Amino acid sequence: MRVFLRILSFARPLGGTIPLYLGLIIPATIFSVVNLSVLIPLLQVLFDQAQEVEVGVSTSGWSIQNLKSSFYGYLHEVIQARGKLSALYLICTIAVVSVLLANCFRYFSQLVLASVRVRVMKNLRNEAYSHILYQELGFFTHRRKGDLVARVTTDIQEIEQSAVSTLKAVIKEPFLIIGYLIVLIAISPKLTLYTLLLLPVAGVGVSLVARRIRKWARRSQESMGQIGHLLDETIMGIRTIKAFMAETFQQARFEQQVKAYSDQAFQIAARSNLAAPLSEVIGVSVLVLVLVIGGREVLVVGQLAPAEFIGFLIIFSQLLNPAKAISVAVSQISRGLSAADRVFELMDHRSILFRSEKKELHLENELIFDQVSFDFDGEAVLSEVSFGIKKGETIALVGPSGAGKSTVADLLCGFYQPKMGQVLIDGEPLNLYNHQWLEQIAYVGQEPVVFHDTIAANILFANPSATDEELEHAARGAYLHEFIMSLPNCYQTTVGDRGTRLSGGERQRLTIARAILKNPKVLVLDEATSALDAQSEQLVQEAVSNLMKNRTSLVIAHRLSTIQHADRILVMDKGRIVEQGNHEELLEQKGLYHKLARLQAFS
Known part of the structure; x- marks a missing residue:
């Protein structure tokens, strides 16, 4: 009853x-x-x-x-x-x-x-x-x-x-x-x-x-x-x-x-x-x-x-x-x-993602990971990770698969809560912020997520109220506009279930256009160029570099060539930060970063 x-x-x-x-x-x-x-x-x-x-x-x-x-x-x-x-x-x-x-x-x-x-x-x-x-x-x-x-x-x-x-x-x-x-x-x-x-x-x-x-x-x-x-x-x-x-x-x-x-x-x-x-x-x-x-x-x-x-x-x-x-x-x-x-x-399963307290989001100084640990089903994924990202700074994460790079990105976006430690925004815990925190972030993941809708609708997903001019500007920024105009229905072309009518590179550029349209304060790129072919990677990388100017950015990449100009590079292995510095400093250390660079140069 x-x-x-x-x-x-x-x-x-x-x-x-x-x-x-x-x-x-x-x-x-x-x-x-x-x-x-x-x-x-x-x-x-x-x-x-x-x-x-x-x-x-x-x-x-x-x-x-x-x-x-x-x-x-x-x-x-x-x-x-x-x-x-x-x-x-x-x-x-x-x-x-x-x-x-x-x-x-x-x-x-x-x-x-x-x-x-x-x-x-x-x-x-x-x-x-x-x-x-x-x-x-x-x-x-x-x-x-x-x-x-x-x-x-x-x-x-x-x-x-x-x-x-x-x-x-x-x-x-x-x-x-x-x-x-x-x-x-x-x-x-x-x-x-x-x-x-x-x-x-x-x-x-x-x-x-x-x-x-x-x-x-x-x-x-x-x-x-x-x-x-x-x-x-x-x-x-x-x-x-x-x-x-x-x-x-x-x-x-x-x-x-x-x-x-x-x-x-x-x-x-x-x-x-x-x-x-x-x-x-x-x-x-x-x-x-x-x-x-x-x-x-x-x-x-x-x-x-x-x-x-x-x-x-x-x-x-x-x-x-x-x-x-x-x-x-x-x-x-x-x-x-x-x-x-x-x-x-x-x-009846209650989400613990966001708490009810309302706080205004004004990132004025620094994002900090303070002794953050995280596990999945009892298996440690991150162990006492600590680093900071100053406002307007670009931080890159590199390391072998399974090192915990994507988990760091997920924690920064607030998708998960740390088991130990805190993610701080100007000294306050991230979980005290409401959904407006995600409103300030643009996230582009490893797998391009495209919905069964038109190209315009997929890009406007980031900002449904954007004008046609803003939509075209975002597509041009991702070097996608000319391809779109070559299609029979242009921006009103349906991309198919999970974007099956587009190539892998086209799907990824569409998600980058989505991020450009959002015009975020914080940018998270989780190996965002990994699906691009060599011809389009350079063009898109230039667009992404322009997008990251004067923005706080966290970039994850397998290709070290895409993050050489980052302000700092954090090298991760087995859930820990084992090295950090810029590209030249890390090469001189002859450590894991140097090894990864040599392997990619050889390949």
Whole structure:
């Protein structure tokens, strides 16, 4: 119930929704009850018993007995004045009008519920996506991408189909049950009491079925997450799969996951489909018992008229329909609640990336790494790294793969938090700044990230409000403008999924144009020219050099030729800074930098 109420909390703002729904469902219920209630006088007219019904003295008030007395009094007048056929026409007219009005009110009440369902799904999807979007990077290193996608897509779809869709049964049907019970009590309180004692038996069996469904549903949704992850791996690595002729191996992996999901889906279907026949069998059994008890009241005791008893049975049979709908909804909702558990588990994971304190960002003096240590899954990546970057200074990081260079860049951007030590901005910890810190940074990574959109949209990603002139200036700065103009649709050319229509160098230059457009105060280049061919590297390097003028810059590069003019070069190895100085000083030290320079010169 707690999970279901949390799902419903995403229906906010409700405003006038609840009063509007009540104003529609209550008349719908009343007219539905009237439609069935007129069967009793209809039968009495047909069986020539209408005039035998005792008509009490009508008093003021809206009790069932007063309404019954008033109606039968009017019915007697019609029979005496115009005959039984006119009374039959009157009853049939009331039945038709009540059906029409009941369905009109029910239709509009369902529209209100539909608006609530749509609002719940919209808010839930937006909230789940937002939680993923604002997580720190460490969150993604421990999660399967396919599982995250499954939680926001298939799991939320399951919530909509199984949990939210049951709103109709859970909210609408109780009104019908209450309305029918009021009429049944008016007909025979004793018989209604027996009915109420027998009905809960049906709920016990359905609740046992629902409990098992939720357990299997959780396993099924986890298997679907595995399938999504495997499919994502296949699409991302399709070239490698084909190069190693691993289609058969990959197909076997996929079929294994699909089989696990199918087995679990069958277990869920076997149990959920049991709810409807189980409730129907129990309902019919209860109906038979009511028939026996009520028949005795008619034949032996004589306290119930035959027409009233038949009407009681008809109304009671209609009472079983909403009761059955609720029991089926209970079994279905278990699947939705299991999916909701997975979605809320994702949403309950709080990001520690940015704290709530607001501070203005004004880098006036220096960025400092003060004894910073960082590990990943217990394995040390950085060990007591200390250095400073003065405002307007360019610092380069070099070293073998795995030395920790990219981790330094990630910490500077605030993507991670140090395990020990601090990253300071003018003496204050970086984590005291809000998102405006990232607003001052342009980051260009090793792998160019390009979105499935136009070239213009990809560059404007850094500054959506930029003018066409600023957009062209950024493209020219990355030496990309002439290439763009050679395309059929120029800046409106779609680059394909992950930029597949562009070469590696073109994708990297596009990301550099994005950084130029942002016009940042702090520039982080993580081996940003590694994907460029020799012809374009020099042109782009000149553009990047111009971009770095009078800016605080951190540059990571494998090619030492690209960072020879840095103010300082920090040489890293195994998570530590082992050397530092400018290009000439480091060559004279005959250390690791000298070794790397010789290897690159030789190659």
